[in-house]
Amino acid sequence: MGTFKIEGGHQLHGEITPQGAKNEALQILCAVLLTSEKVSITNIPDIVDVNKLISLLEDLGVKIQKKGQGSYTFMADDINLDYLQSAQFKEDGRGLRGSIMLVGPLLARFGKGYIPKPGGDKIGRRRLDTHFEGFIKLGAKFRYNKEEHFYGVEAKKLKGTYMLLDEASVTGTANIVMAAVLADGKTTIYNAACEPYLQQLCKMLNRMGAKITGIGSNLLEIEGVDSLGGTDHRMLPDMIEIGSWIGLAAMTRSHLTIKDVSWDDLGQIPTVFRKLGIQLERKGDDIVIPEHKDGYEIQNYIDGSILTVADAPWPGLTPDLLSIILVMATQAKGEVLIHQKMFESRLFFVDKLIDMGAKIILCDPHRATVIGHNFKSSLKATTMVSPDIRAGVSLLIAALSAKGTSTIHNIEQIDRGYENIDTRLRAIGAKITRV
Numbered sequence: 001m002g003t004f005k006i007e008g009g010h011q012l013h014g015e016i017t018p019q020g021a022k023n024e025a026l027q028i029l030c031a032v033l034l035t036s037e038k039v040s041i042t043n044i045p046d047i048v049d050v051n052k053l054i055s056l057l058e059d060l061g062v063k064i065q066k067k068g069q070g071s072y073t074f075m076a077d078d079i080n081l082d083y084l085q086s087a088q089f090k091e092d093g094r095g096l097r098g099s100i101m102l103v104g105p106l107l108a109r110f111g112k113g114y115i116p117k118p119g120g121d122k123i124g125r126r127r128l129d130t131h132f133e134g135f136i137k138l139g140a141k142f143r144y145n146k147e148e149h150f151y152g153v154e155a156k157k158l159k160g161t162y163m164l165l166d167e168a169s170v171t172g173t174a175n176i177v178m179a180a181v182l183a184d185g186k187t188t189i190y191n192a193a194c195e196p197y198l199q200q201l202c203k204m205l206n207r208m209g210a211k212i213t214g215i216g217s218n219l220l221e222i223e224g225v226d227s228l229g230g231t232d233h234r235m236l237p238d239m240i241e242i243g244s245w246i247g248l249a250a251m252t253r254s255h256l257t258i259k260d261v262s263w264d265d266l267g268q269i270p271t272v273f274r275k276l277g278i279q280l281e282r283k284g285d286d287i288v289i290p291e292h293k294d295g296y297e298i299q300n301y302i303d304g305s306i307l308t309v310a311d312a313p314w315p316g317l318t319p320d321l322l323s324i325i326l327v328m329a330t331q332a333k334g335e336v337l338i339h340q341k342m343f344e345s346r347l348f349f350v351d352k353l354i355d356m357g358a359k360i361i362l363c364d365p366h367r368a369t370v371i372g373h374n375f376k377s378s379l380k381a382t383t384m385v386s387p388d389i390r391a392g393v394s395l396l397i398a399a400l401s402a403k404g405t406s407t408i409h410n411i412e413q414i415d416r417g418y419e420n421i422d423t424r425l426r427a428i429g430a431k432i433t434r435v
């Protein structure tokens with residue numbers, strides 16, 4: 001189990017460039033299976049989850065060439081479908097959440113897709129019904145081996161149809177879209193997820209020859225085609241990392257510039273941070289956060305009632321930023337209710353913040369009220385274990401703002417989604433070492 005030692009209480013300064021988006025990369029990498037032609041991808045983050053998926057593709061027979069930092073070509077012209085039945089696949093396939101999106105492309109192009117129950121964060125139930133109900137609607141036969149937790153779908157040829165998704169699942173929509181692009185006829189997906197990473201996937205598929213309309217809305221129409229060709233694609237910056245750096249700047253009262261953020265793809269994120277009292281300046285495509293010498297004050301609603309920050313499917317606020325917003329609120333002036341609607345086990349890490357001196361009431365598994373200290377009292381250093389990727393980074397931000405030296409164990413959870421985080425933090429003045 002890896003560990004970070006963090007000496008907190010230091011102000012940071014400088015520029016930080018966000019990595020390519022983890023959750024986009026997981027969709028885009030699976031899409032290379034849809035063509036036998038070459039696909040070139042840049043700005044791929046060098047993080048554990050993405051590297052695991054690249055190695056799964058390699059084991060499936062995809063020819064992969066690394067061209068430079070974050071830049072690869074992929075060619076899926078000779079796929080080894082037997083690998084999908086191997087013990088190795090049953091082990092490696094469960095190593096990350098994103099592997100579930102191998103199923104749609106495999107089913108569409110080769111008539112069969114299998115996956116062991118995928119991993120990812122343990123942040124509550126993470127069901128797959130939307131994915132498989134979608135494949136079944138497209139005409140696939142579904143089977144599930146309960147002993148091995150192994151899912152399978154098979155179909156000679158998928159047939160386009162109308163479907164209303166039971167929920168706007170992000171990976172579910174990506175999976176169904178990747179299956180429908182090669183189906184016979186027209187597929188309509190209503191209640192589709194429409195976040196920027198999914199828009200990126202759809203635009204890439206269209207460049208490969210797919211016919212998808214409605215991109216950016218919750219109603220996608222897909223006219224099936226016989227085959228797809230190669231393309232070039234560049235990943236967006238990671239909006240969750242961008243939000244993490246905003247939280248870090250606020251908690252350490254640092255002047256930071258976050259470079260090349262793709263502002264127009266950030267949706268509610270800047271607005272929500274502003275409601276929490278954070279000053280954000282747009283300079284070109286950068287975010288500049290000034291030193292918050294006098295702290296930051298949470299706004300109330302117009303009628304004076306306490307602000308709630310809650311997640312919702314895009315264009316609502318992503319659930320992946322709520323842990324970071326929560327930790328930031330512990331030093332704000334004022335109160336806020338954090339409501340994590342999507343996941344039921346993502347707020348339990350607040351116990352650690354309470355140990356550090358934060359004023360938080362965990363109302364129930366989904367809601368926590370935070371009463372900010374307004375920097376009148378610092379958090380105190382402690383030893384903690386990172387429970388999931390975003391709670392891990394939130395605890396890291398808390399440690400960087402705290403008095404004394406903190407220890408965070410199980411940092412593999414953080415490395416899953418943040419590229420060289422310790423090196424990049426040291427470059428802006430953080431005292432952090434990997435031990």
Ligand SMILES: CC(=O)N[C@H]1[C@@H](OP(=O)(O)OP(=O)(O)OC[C@H]2O[C@@H](n3ccc(=O)[nH]c3=O)[C@H](O)[C@@H]2O)O[C@H](CO)[C@@H](O)[C@@H]1O
Binds near residue numbers: 026097126127
């Ligand atoms: C690899 C990847 O891309 N992971 C992201 C993806 O996971 P993933 O695609 O697994 O998440 P889903 O969008 O399927 O759903 C997330 C959770 O929200 C619930 N739900 C979803 C939609 C809805 O309208 N109502 C509702 O309650 C689901 O039941 C589930 O518990 O999207 C999540 C939601 O943005 C993010 O937290 C994950 O980081």
Ligand SMILES: C=C(OP(=O)(O)O)C(=O)O
Binds near residue numbers: 022096098121390417
């Ligand atoms: C929950 C997350 O990831 P995953 O879906 O891979 O577990 C996340 O990125 O915050």
